[in-house]
Amino acid sequence: MKQKKKIIHFLWGVPVFIICLVIGSTVAYAAMMVREEKANLFQIGNLQTKVEEVFTEPVTMLPNKPVEKKVTIANIGTVNQFVRVMLHPEIRLESNSSIQLLPSKIGEEILLDLNNIDWKLGEDGYYYYLKALRTGESNRTENLFTQVKLKNELGKKYHGATFSFLIKVEAINCAKFAYRDVWWQGVTPNSGELKVIDSQLAKQID
Structure with a gap:
């Protein structure tokens, strides 16, 4: 029991x-x-850039006569950054309600006094600033170029055409190899100008 x-x-x-x-x-x-x-x-860093230039727009541009156009990039944010620039010159001729785009390639129809010491042109068409753009007082790049002119041997079809110049800037923070991930899809260049650019930027990551 x-x-x-x-x-x-x-x-x-x-x-x-x-x-x-x-x-x-x-x-x-x-x-x-x-x-x-x-x-x-936590506070997120502010990544901002601004294209700054010294430029007085002329009424007309004559072939082989340089026009002052000093172009720099300023870091107006709160984090260090790498920058690259794409240049888009365009010459268009408008007549009888039609628009014709004329050849306007840099180094051929368009001549610039490019700064090849602080900037380098990559195979992807971008001009890369070879230094980290820091915050603070020294927050501007060296001039990418200081003047622009049209080639002297332009044909008569360019007479009366309109010339415009678009400057596109891209920036990325200086965190370890962030520029490779964003700009080059994570690929490390192993040849050409991009390899030279990569070797310069890699020395300056935060």
């Missing part, structure tokens, strides 16, 4: 133990959830 009572007490104690485990697991899970949902507050 005594043996049966012991068995009954033992069996009754099993569900209680299981309930305790369930409650304990629930409490532990809830505590974990609270810790995981705790917000981490």
Whole structure:
């Protein structure tokens, strides 16, 4: 008779133990959830650039007559950054409600006194600034170029055409190899001008 009572007490104690485990697991899970949902507050760096230039737009441009146009890039944000620039010159001729785009390639129809010391042209068509553009007082690049002119031997079809010049700038922070991930899809160049550019930028990552 005594043996049966012991068995009954033992069996009754099993569900209680299981309930305790369930409650304990629930409490532990809830505590974990609270810790995981705790917000981490921090300030995000501000990545901003600005094209700055010294330029007085002329009424007309004559072939082989240079026009002053000093172009630099300024870091107006709060983080160090690498920059690259794409130049888009365009010469268009409008007549009889039609528009004709004329050849306007840099180095051929368009002549610039490019700074090849602080800047380098990559195979992708971008001009890369070879230094990290820091925040603070020295937050501007060296001039990419200081003047622009049209080639002297342009044909008569260029007479009366309109010349425009778009400067597109891209910036990326100086975190370790972020420029490779964003600009080159994570690929490390192993030849050409991009390899030279990469070797310069890699020395200046934060």
